[in-house]
Amino acid sequence: MDLSLSDEQKQLQDAAERFVRDKYTFENRRKIAATEKGWLTENWAQMAELGWLGMAFSEEDGGYGGGPIETMIVMEQFGKGLVLEPFLPTVVLGGGMIAKAGSKAQKESLLAPMIEGKKQFAFAWLERQSRYNLADVSLKATKEGNGWSLSGHKGVVYNAPSADHIIVLARTSGSAREEKGLTLFVVDAKAKGITRRDYPTQDALRASELTFDKVSVGADAVLGKVDDAFGVVEDAVDHAIVALCAEATGCMDAINAATLEYIKTRKQFGVPIGKFQVLQHRMVDCFTNAQEARSMTLMASLKIDDKDSVVRRKAASGAKVQIGKSGKFCGQSAVQMHGGMGVTDELSVSHYFKRLTMIDLMFGNQQHHLTRYSNLAMAA
Amino acid sequence: MDLALKPEHKAFADEVRAFARANLSPATKAKTFSGKHYDKDDHIQWQKALGRQGWLAYTWPRKYGGPGWDVTQRFLFENVLAEEGAPRIIPFGPKMVGPVIYTFGTDEQKERFLPGIRSSEVSWCQGYSEPGAGSDLASLRTKAVRAKDATGDHYIVNGQKTWTSFAHWGDWIFCLVRTNPEAKIQEGISFLLIDMKTPGVTVRPIVMLDGAHHVNDVFLDNVKVPVENRIGKEGEGWTCAKFLLANERLGIAEVPSSKRGVRSLKDIARAEPMDGRTLADDPAFTAQIADLDLQVQALEMSELRALSTMALGGAPGPEVSTLKIRGSEIQQRITELTMEAVGAYAAPYQPGLLFQDTNETPVGPDHAPPAAPRYFNFRKTSIYGGSNEIQKNIVSKMVLGL
Incomplete structure (x- = not known):
């Protein structure tokens, strides 16, 4: 080791x-x-x-x-x-x-x-009803000559405004929420029939709602096997989750450092507020949370290419649970310890807090991944 | 003891409800339920209607123009208005400075200031915090120096106040100022009422993390304030300050709006799709709502117990700090669970839908746009009105004797 x-x-x-x-x-x-x-x-x-x-x-x-x-x-x-x-x-x-x-x-x-x-790419998987279920896909791709025709809606597609290609998860067979019957298509972002509604997100990224109205693509647009995309998607999303966890550990380090500096310099009652035990202990809890987040992220990064898919999935969900918990604790604590300054747009602390919050909501929040982990762990 | 309402109280609740339905503008009501921010008119039109009815200063005794309601009536009034979607009454006049004026002011001051507060003709804001005086409020440095000229006795006030909610709408500001730099820190403070139109008063907006503008910096640069605008004796401002803060803490438990928040969270859970059913079918999520529901009940009953003590002639004691602590935590938890209920569609940021009259449509469901901004913004509730850490110090010292 x-x-x-x-x-x-x-x-x-x-x-x-x-x-x-x-x-x-x-x-x-x-x-x-x-x-x-x-x-x-x-x-x-x-x-x-x-x-x-x-x-x-x-x-x-x-x-x-x-x-x-x-x-x-x-x-x-x-x-x-x-x-x-x-x-x-x-x-x-x-x-x-x-x-x-x-x-x-x-x-x-x-x-x-x-x-x-x-x-550049954007990955269009989520739909209005999907919540965090990757298989809850109703955008339909139907055979059209040698190629396919795509119709339906995709939501909160990050980077869609800048992407050259949209990678679209579509239903080619099977019923709603069935893992079998999903297919990935690489679609030119400017293809006829795609309507985009762009917007900024809470954490200053860009995303879009996409409507597909009989968008024609060739047979060569299929990425991987027809009807068999779920495993590829789940694995890619698990990799993305681990990458997001790493991003979150960076956010936590930065927000903790800013808070530590603040409580050392901000004076009330004649002393730096970091002299008060209640803040010292909260700061220690922030530090401990960031440590746990780093540990789980490292473990997940080491396991995410494991041969066993159960190991991979448990690693991603386990890390995401930790990041959700630690990110919320560090974010909320940093704002609290900064007092009024913490809820202003002016300081960086609120921007880290917003990003950490949005990371929890991406690809399933803490509760979702606790359930997923629990199901995997109990099945083993 | 009896939890059930008497017939006269039921009739009272019906009267309040009928009044709200007849007088609350549908546009304002819609903003409450959609989570959109109110503008000045939403607040003032509603408050003026309450004022005409004699209900704006609803906690005041009859002697000073209040309705003289008992605890049950106040409780019903607040709850019915929250259910009907009324904006909260901006507290600085009727809930804060008004009681200070009728408790500590002279007869002339009562006559001069109370009518404008009762009618909402005059809007007030609060000049307490300073950049260097937050939790340690008594260390405030805004200076007021006595001066005399042909027009009479004055204070010349210099300093900066901050986190002043609605200063940009305010006609008057009540300020804690230091009149004696030599005295012990809490003894050198006086309570002054300052007309915002006085030369030397400048308001600068502070933008919050969700993009909202409610709070401001207020700069006071050689502001001339007549001595008769001081409430209480010189150097006794801290007594007024503490009296006001205890009232503030009681008001900010916000139980009625939290009850509305829990109801709306349940509606959202019933509307949010999940695995072909709804989020309300997910026991892991509904257990969290139930837990919150119970927390609200405990808070409400605790507040009722505190109010019934007050009804027997007691002033709000230091234990009201616990209501502020739990009230703020519960409000935050509601916004947190609401955002989690919305899920991925909490991410799109649509400020137009929060702050403006616009034809823009929500990217996701109608309940989504305010979810994350409210969660972010409500972090303030454990900071303002005396941070929760300070409230715990108060309980620890004043209630538990530690």
């Missing part, structure tokens, strides 16, 4: 730390969030240059042979800076599914340019 980072991994961590320090001061981040697309082309180009867009993919797929640990290292730093570039939807989800299920031609036409920073 060895839980230390390799030299290459340390260099990656340094580079990501430097990126965040240089590009994501709080004031810079505010400016980036206020731009129309909500992220910067030059930052994306730099990520490509630094090799981050390809680091988690195998060399035969055009990547650099890393894996979940590399993703964890970078995502953690992104969390510290509340980075807005669409790494999760494009690289972890889109790239992940193409690497796992894509044909040689799809890897060449989609994954290779993505690694170069020339293509």
Whole structure:
């Protein structure tokens, strides 16, 4: 057993730390969030240059042979800076599914340019009734000549406004909520029949509601096997969950550091408020929560490529439960200890709090993953 | 002892309900149930209607123009109005400065200020906190120096107040100021009423984390305040301050609106789809609602017990701090569970739907847009009115003698 980072991994961590320090001061981040697309082309180009867009993919797929640990290292730093570039939807989800299920031609036409920073993706799985059930899909794809025709609705599709391609989860057979009968399609974001309604999210990202009205795609748009996408999707989402957990640990470190600094400097009753035991103990609980979050994230990152799918799923859900719990505790405590300043837009603490809150709601909150973990653990 | 209502109380509740239905604007009511922010008119039109009826200052004794209601009537009044979707009464006039004026003020001051508060013709805001004086309120530094000129005796006030809710709508502000820098810190404070139109008063908005603007900084730069605007003796402002804070703590338990919040949470759970059924069919979620429901009942009964003690002639004691603590925690829990009930559709941020009159439609279900912003915004409830940490210090010291 060895839980230390390799030299290459340390260099990656340094580079990501430097990126965040240089590009994501709080004031810079505010400016980036206020731009129309909500992220910067030059930052994306730099990520490509630094090799981050390809680091988690195998060399035969055009990547650099890393894996979940590399993703964890970078995502953690992104969390510290509340980075807005669409790494999760494009690289972890889109790239992940193409690497796992894509044909040689799809890897060449989609994954290779993505690694170069020339293509972005969005993953459209959620529908109004889905809640956190990945199989609750009613958008229909029906055979049309050699190809397919897609009709239906997808909601809260992150990065849809900027994506070149939308990866759509559609029902090709089976009944509502059946895992069998789902198929993935890679659809040109500008395809005829797609209507987009774009909006910002609470945590300054961009997303869209998408309506598909008889959108025609060729047979080559199918990613993986027809009717058999559920396993690919579940695995990609579990990888995304672990990446999100790493981002959350970065957020928690940053929000805890800001709070610690604040209670050391803010004076009331003639002393820094950090002299009061009730705040000292709460700060210790924040620190402990962040430690537990880091531990569960590391464990999940080490297990998420395990051969056994039960191990993988338990790892992702277990970490997500911890992140939900710790993120809420650190976020709420940071706001409370900052007093009135904590609920203003002016300080970074409220922005970390909002991101941590939204991370809990992505791909299933704490309660959802506790149930999922419990079902997996009891079945074993 | 009896929990059941007497017939005259039932008739009273019917009267309040009929009044609300006849006088509350449908647009304002709709905002309550959709979670949209009220504008100044929503509040003032409603408060003026209550004022005309003699009900705005509903906690006041008859002697000062209040209705002189008993505890049960107050309880029914608050609950019926919350059920009918009325905005909460902005407390700074009728609940805060009004009782201070009739308790500590001179006859001239009562005559001058109470009618405008009862009718809502005059809007008030609160100048307590300062950038350096939050939890440690008594360390406030806004200075008031006595000066005399041809127009009479004055204070010249300099300093900054912060977290001032509705200062941008306020006609008057009541302020704690330091009149004697030499005295022990709580003894050098006086309670002044300041006309917001006086030269030297500047209001600057503070934007909250959900994008809302309710609170402000208030700068006081050589503001000339006539000595007759001081309530109580010079140097005795802290007595008024404490009296007012105890009233504030009682009011901010917000039980009626929490009951409305739990009802609305149940409705949302029944409407939110989950696995072909609804969230209300998920026992893990409904158990959390039930737990909250019980917490609200405990809080309500505790508040009723405190009120019935007061009805027997007691003033609100330090134990009301526990109501503020639990009241704020419950309000926060309601917003938290509501957001979790909404799930992924809590993510879209649609400020237009929260703050403006707009034709914009919600991205998700109608109940989704305010869910996350309310959760974020309501973190303030355990901070304002004396943070919960301070409330626990009060209970520990004053009630438990630790």
